Amino acid sequence: MATDYYQLLGVARDASPEEIKKAYRKLARKFHPDVNPGNSEAEARFKQIQEAYAALSDAEKREQYDRFGSVDPSEAGFDPFGGARGGPRSRGGVHVDFGDLGGTGGFQDLGDIFGNIFGGGARRRPAGPSKGEDLLVQVEISFSQAMQGASVTLPVQRKVECTRCHGSGTEGTARCSSCRGSGTVVSTERLKVRIPEGINDGRRIRVAGKGTEGSRGGPAGDLFVRVSVREDPFFKREGDDIRTTVPITFPEAYRGAEVVVGTIHGPVRAKVPAGTNSGRTFRLRGKGAKNMKTRTFGDHLYSVEIVVPKVQSPAGEDAARKVSELYGEDPRKGLPTGLG
Numbered sequence: 001m002a003t004d005y006y007q008l009l010g011v012a013r014d015a016s017p018e019e020i021k022k023a024y025r026k027l028a029r030k031f032h033p034d035v036n037p038g039n040s041e042a043e044a045r046f047k048q049i050q051e052a053y054a055a056l057s058d059a060e061k062r063e064q065y066d067r068f069g070s071v072d073p074s075e076a077g078f079d080p081f082g083g084a085r086g087g088p089r090s091r092g093g094v095h096v097d098f099g100d101l102g103g104t105g106g107f108q109d110l111g112d113i114f115g116n117i118f119g120g121g122a123r124r125r126p127a128g129p130s131k132g133e134d135l136l137v138q139v140e141i142s143f144s145q146a147m148q149g150a151s152v153t154l155p156v157q158r159k160v161e162c163t164r165c166h167g168s169g170t171e172g173t174a175r176c177s178s179c180r181g182s183g184t185v186v187s188t189e190r191l192k193v194r195i196p197e198g199i200n201d202g203r204r205i206r207v208a209g210k211g212t213e214g215s216r217g218g219p220a221g222d223l224f225v226r227v228s229v230r231e232d233p234f235f236k237r238e239g240d241d242i243r244t245t246v247p248i249t250f251p252e253a254y255r256g257a258e259v260v261v262g263t264i265h266g267p268v269r270a271k272v273p274a275g276t277n278s279g280r281t282f283r284l285r286g287k288g289a290k291n292m293k294t295r296t297f298g299d300h301l302y303s304v305e306i307v308v309p310k311v312q313s314p315a316g317e318d319a320a321r322k323v324s325e326l327y328g329e330d331p332r333k334g335l336p337t338g339l340g
Contacts, residue, residue: 005052005065011173013066017057019173021193022181024053026168029216123230129218132159134225135211147264147289149197156223158168158192159212167215184213194223194251198240200289201229235264240298242288247307248272263287263300270302278306338340 009023027049030036036042054062064070137151161167162179169176169183179185199205204224211221217292236243246261253290256274260267265287272282281303288298309316 003048003052005056008048008052009056015173019170020053020056022168022170022175023173024049024057026170029055030225035217072100075123091309130215131218132214132221136223136226136259137225138228139193140230142230143235143237144264145195146199146201146227146229147197147235149199150195151192152195152196153190154225155188156210157186157188158210158223160187161185161213182202182217191223196292198231199227200237200292200294202235203292204229234262238301240289240296240300241290241318242300244300244302246302246304248304250306250308253304253306254276261300261302264289268300272304276304278304334336 004053006015009020009027011019011023015023028262029044031042031046031049033043033046034249055065063288135156135158137154137156139154141150141152145152162169162176162183162185164178165171165176165183167183169179169181171177175181176183189210193205193207195205204226207223209220209227210223213220234244242264244262248259251257252259252272253276256275257272258269258274259272261270261284262268263284264339268284268286268287270282281301284302286297287300290297
């Protein structure tokens with residue numbers, strides 16, 4: 001026997017078709033010419049692996065090989081590179097045009113192709129590197145964290161290559177006990193993610209390379225973190241502007257005053273002009289939220305609200321009568337009393 005196909009694939013002589021197919025796929029990925037460009041030894045080994053699989057994956061050819069130690073070349077021989085290098089060739093009536101199957105003339109996962117030719121019925125799948133899937137997680141942060149920026153640590157579950165079988169799904173001729181044949185395991189990692197200053201509710205942050213690991217040496221996918229911002233009882237965001245309401249007393253509104261206005265950047269002393277009505281809005285430029293794109297700041301808009309004292313007293317009644325005398329006319333004069 002010139003070549004021991006079982007030894008070449010690393011399986012026992014009583015190996016099941018599934019075990020043979022798994023062993024073949026593992027070796028084909030390792031020695032595929034696309035993974036080893038310009039490596040003539042890897043190419044020769046790949047041809048031997050294809051030859052062994054073609055013989056052992058077919059029941060009749062395997063029986064012939066087990067009985068006589070070889071397979072009739074007129075039935076099982078083929079050139080696994082015939083369609084990709086120099087045009088399609090076949091022997092024994094098996095014609096394989098890899099250009100038709102791949103669309104670009106490049107190599108495919110020939111285990112799936114030969115599985116279809118010899119009755120396996122498996123779907124085709126590219127043998128080259130494949131990028132991992134992207135992941136999406138959500139994090140809730142406070143309004144203060146969104147305005148000032150913060151770092152958060154997130155537990156992220158992502159699929160990574162099984163370290164026991166190195167992604168093959170098998171241990172020798174048996175299924176990997178760690179990943180149960182999938183080639184991947186779920187790993188929980190605690191990732192530190194930076195939340196940029198001024199982030200909006202619902203915005204996504206991309207963390208490159210922290211998604212599912214790629215297969216066959218491909219790059220990992222990305223992690224996307226969707227940010228949910230809790231509302232603040234005092235500050236209200238409108239675009240890049242911030243709105244607040246500032247209570248003032250009647251004397252402050254009547255005579256004018258200097259009041260402290262709280263902003264997301266800290267306290268600011270601002271003037272209230274004499275004769276200010278309740279509900280009037282003032283603007284503090286550049287004291288709003290940071291725009292993540294332009295990196296400029298919005299404004300802070302605060303509306304004043306005149307607060308009436310709750311304490312009732314004779315002195316208060318006297319003061320109220322004196323204040324009422326200051327109104328020259330009814331402040332509600334001219335307002336409609338209904339729709340008609």
